[in-house]
Amino acid sequence: MILKNYKIGFSLAGLMAVLLPMLPSIFWAVMPPVTTTLQDNDAAIPVIGLLGSVCQVLMIAMLIMLINKEAKASPQKKWIGGIAVICFIGYLLSWVIYFSTAITPMLLVGMAVLPSIYFIGVGLYLGNYPALIPTVIFAVIHIATTAQNYL
Template sequence: MSLPAAFFHVHFGFSWLGLLTVALPLLPNIAWALTPSHHREGPVVYCGRFWELAETVTRLLFILGFIWLANRHFTQFLLPAAAGIFLTFYYFRWILYFTKKCNPRVLEKKFAGIPVPMAVFPVVYFLIMAVWFQNLPLILIVAAFGVFHIRNTLLVTRRPDEAAAAGVH
């Protein structure tokens, strides 16, 4: 089975749609950064220099990829609708966070059995959008980012005693 040829017709050029795709999930993060009481109480679990660097590099690459690796071929609008569902869940959790006096546990709590939904929802959103953009390099970068981001989030949201029991410091 081969991928459609459109996945390989990516060119370098600015994409307003790519910028919008990246900007939408960042809006609540900007509000969070401007909130004075956004820090987690107690010690923070460190997930390792390699893992943090890998997450940061892949995040930067996928942001640049959405904005600068354009593909003019798009599939049906079912994919953006599906991505919109995950973005809506993500926004809903942020609304809960800001209406619950900025309690970080609201962001960490499971949703429908999904651990760390605040890490999972944006990754799924970006992955679906990368598929809709029919951009294979972007799909691979977002998938790698997802692995690093979800792994790191799972580690840093553990209590220090749980992390020590798992061998993470």
């Protein structure tokens, strides 16, 4: 990874990749489930939660605004893209389950794991390797916090 291979700009693919997983959250905000009794999914140590939030913002910004000028298509990227798509579909199906049946701890952990893998896959697919640093940190904190709170 050489930083001179990157430029600041606008990535429509990055923007779409960031916006798509937010659609179920918007739906949840507009029409929250009637029977949810979930506690807040906050980190036990506030500074860890803050680090996760900062990394989430950096991840989003970098996926949208940092562009790899040398990114090339490859068979490996197709596989990575496919895995990301599968995780995204699984995430959407998890939301359908969330709204239609009993909410289980494993469902909630899955709803943290699937988008985390998706965003890592998006970073790899776009060749946006610097974005992987905040993405992986956010993923670890998000999954660990969700597991700690619900398992």
